[in-house]
Amino acid sequence: MIFEKSVKIIAASAKRLGVEVSHLLQAAEWSSNYLENFEAAARDELKSRRGVREVTNENIDVIVFGSFARGEASEGESDFDHVFVVYGEIQDPADIIDVRTATREAQRRMTASEAGKYTGFGSVVSSLDLVNLIGLEDDTNRNHTNRILLLAESRSLLNSEARKKLMRTVLTRYLYDYLHGGKNRGPHDSPKRGVPRFLLNDVNRFWNTMAVDYQGKRWVEFEDKPELKWGMRYLKLRSTRKLMYFGTAFSLLLLAIRHEAPSVDFLAEQFDMTPMARLAQLEQYLEDQASREHLKAILGHADYFCDRFAQADVRDDASKVLDPADNLAPPSFREIRTRTCELHEALTGLLSSDAPLNKVMLEGGKPLTLRYLRDRYLLF
Numbered sequence: 001m002i003f004e005k006s007v008k009i010i011a012a013s014a015k016r017l018g019v020e021v022s023h024l025l026q027a028a029e030w031s032s033n034y035l036e037n038f039e040a041a042a043r044d045e046l047k048s049r050r051g052v053r054e055v056t057n058e059n060i061d062v063i064v065f066g067s068f069a070r071g072e073a074s075e076g077e078s079d080f081d082h083v084f085v086v087y088g089e090i091q092d093p094a095d096i097i098d099v100r101t102a103t104r105e106a107q108r109r110m111t112a113s114e115a116g117k118y119t120g121f122g123s124v125v126s127s128l129d130l131v132n133l134i135g136l137e138d139d140t141n142r143n144h145t146n147r148i149l150l151l152a153e154s155r156s157l158l159n160s161e162a163r164k165k166l167m168r169t170v171l172t173r174y175l176y177d178y179l180h181g182g183k184n185r186g187p188h189d190s191p192k193r194g195v196p197r198f199l200l201n202d203v204n205r206f207w208n209t210m211a212v213d214y215q216g217k218r219w220v221e222f223e224d225k226p227e228l229k230w231g232m233r234y235l236k237l238r239s240t241r242k243l244m245y246f247g248t249a250f251s252l253l254l255l256a257i258r259h260e261a262p263s264v265d266f267l268a269e270q271f272d273m274t275p276m277a278r279l280a281q282l283e284q285y286l287e288d289q290a291s292r293e294h295l296k297a298i299l300g301h302a303d304y305f306c307d308r309f310a311q312a313d314v315r316d317d318a319s320k321v322l323d324p325a326d327n328l329a330p331p332s333f334r335e336i337r338t339r340t341c342e343l344h345e346a347l348t349g350l351l352s353s354d355a356p357l358n359k360v361m362l363e364g365g366k367p368l369t370l371r372y373l374r375d376r377y378l379l380f
Contacts, residue, residue, distance in 0.1 A: 002032040002155065003071040006277035010299070013280035017296040023307040024276065024299075028071035034110070035068060038080075039157045041109050045102035059088045060099045062157040065121070069153040070244065070274050074310030080112035081121045083146055087162045088127075096124060099158070127166050131173050134202065141209060148206040151271045152248040167271060171264045174199040178262045195377050196262045200252045204378070207245040210237065231318030231333060232309075238340035239305045243298070246347060247275030250282060253373050257285055257360055276302055288355035291370070297346040301339055308336055351378070 001007070007028050014021040042062065066081035067073040084099060106112075123142075130147045133139045147170060156163035172179065175196055214237050218230060251270035255262055270278055280299065286292045308314050317330035324337065351374040356367030 001029060002035060003028040003274060005272075006071060006274040009273065009277040010280045013283040013295075014299050017283060017292060017299065019296045019300045019303075021299055021303045023303045023310075024072065027074060027306050027310070028274075030075065031068050031071045031073040034073060034075075035064065035155060035157070038106055038110050038112070041106035042102050042157055045105045046098060049098050049102060059086060059090060060095055061085045061087065061159040061162055062099065062103050063125075063150065063163060064155045064157060065149045065153055067240070069149075069155045070240075070276070072240070072274075072276075072306050074306075076111070076113075077310055077312060077315060078113065079121075080107060080110075082157075083121060084124045085130075085163075085166070086124060086126055087159070087166065100124075103157075127169075130166065131169050134173065141213070144202070144206065144209065148203060148248075152203075152206075152244055153275060164268070164272075168264050168268050171199075171267050171271075174202070175262050175264060175267075179264075193259075193261045195252050195256050197377070199267075200249065200377060203245070203248050203252070207242075210241055210245075231321035231329075232315055234321070234324050235318060235333070235336050235340060236309070239301070239336075239343060240309070242343070242347070243279065243302055244275040247277075247279040249378065251278045253377060254278075254281065256373060256377070257357060257368065259360075282350075285357045285360065286355075287358045288353070291350060291353045291355055294346045294350040294353070298343065298350070301343040301346065304339055305336070308332070 007025055010021055010024060061084070062082055063085050064080070064082045067078045068080065072078075082103070084096070084103075086096075090096065125143075125146050129143055130150065133143055134147070150163075150167060150170065154163065154167075175198075177198070178196060214233055217233065248271075251267065254270070255266070260266060276299070280295075283292070283295055286295060314332045314336070317332045318336075321329045321333050323329075327334070329337075351370050353370045356369060360368040
């Protein structure tokens with residue numbers, strides 16, 4: 001199964017915490033089977049289109065994002081978010097048409113839902129832009145989004161090895177100062193330690209971009225049937241997207257917890273797991289009961305959202321909501337809205353903990369706490 005390692009981590013942490021996560025585990029299995037069948041369908045279509053031409057996909061890949069890449073998708077209710085990544089030089093432009101057409105036909109065969117019109121999904125992306133354009137004006141919202149999603153939640157359909165190489169190259173770019181050092185550091189100096197702020201700041205920027213773009217979409221949709229997707233966007237921003245952000249940020253904070261210098265190997269291994277699996281790793285470092293209860297609640301909420309967002313009637317109810325504060329909104333929407341508030345309280349409670357992390361000390365013998373990590377790395 002594609003998500004086997006992540007499932008084992010989530011299941012083990014949930015068992016020790018005493019929380020039920022069956023919906024997350026079932027969704028991971030379903031998502032894995034779906035992606036494997038989609039890949040087979042896309043390859044069949046490619047072979048059919050190319051005929052006697054050599055069937056290769058070294059340079060063009062279909063990279064899947066969203067709930068399918070997180071292992072949280074559900075039948076008939078999850079959008080098939082994807083982009084076409086070009087890894088190198090294209091000799092024949094027809095190759096692009098072949099891969100796009102094969103993917104579209106596989107979507108039809110697999111009854112996959114199309115992504116929203118403002119997402120940028122379904123476009124062709126240059127791997128060079130993902131590596132070279134970080135920051136400044138040329139790093140557009142779309143390029144930035146694709147780059148962070150590549151790390152935080154992505155799966156390859158046609159060339160998994162090339163995706164892994166691209167991820168390592170992107171990570172090498174983020175860690176350049178850590179790996180090569182500044183002008184005052186010699187070749188024999190020890191590697192720079194600590195949380196890689198360049199990458200963490202870009203992850204934080206991504207969360208802020210999602211929150212701002214949510215309102216941007218609201219603005220441009222006022223006269224374009226805003227009720228169609230707005231309710232689900234609101235709920236997802238406050239739940240699954242928040243969990244994805246925190247699960248990604250935690251992988252970077254984990255370097256400080258483990259007293260490790262940032263490395264491409266460590267981060268590549270982290271980002272090959274799902275966001276919830278990365279977050280579930282925290283359980284082994286929590287000794288105090290209050291913090292463990294907060295993490296238990298977070299996993300429980302994640303399982304709840306996975307279940308509820310898979311239900312067509314819930315999504316239909318959310319499509320009718322125009323105002324998040326509307327007390328006349330459908331009961332299912334109000335119930336989930338309440339759970340998003342509880343998730344927020346659990347996350348902030350966890351990050352406010354002054355309890356020492358298990359067997360982790362700062363330099364000077366002081367215990368390391370989540371509040372310390374929050375104040376040092378997530379506030380400024």
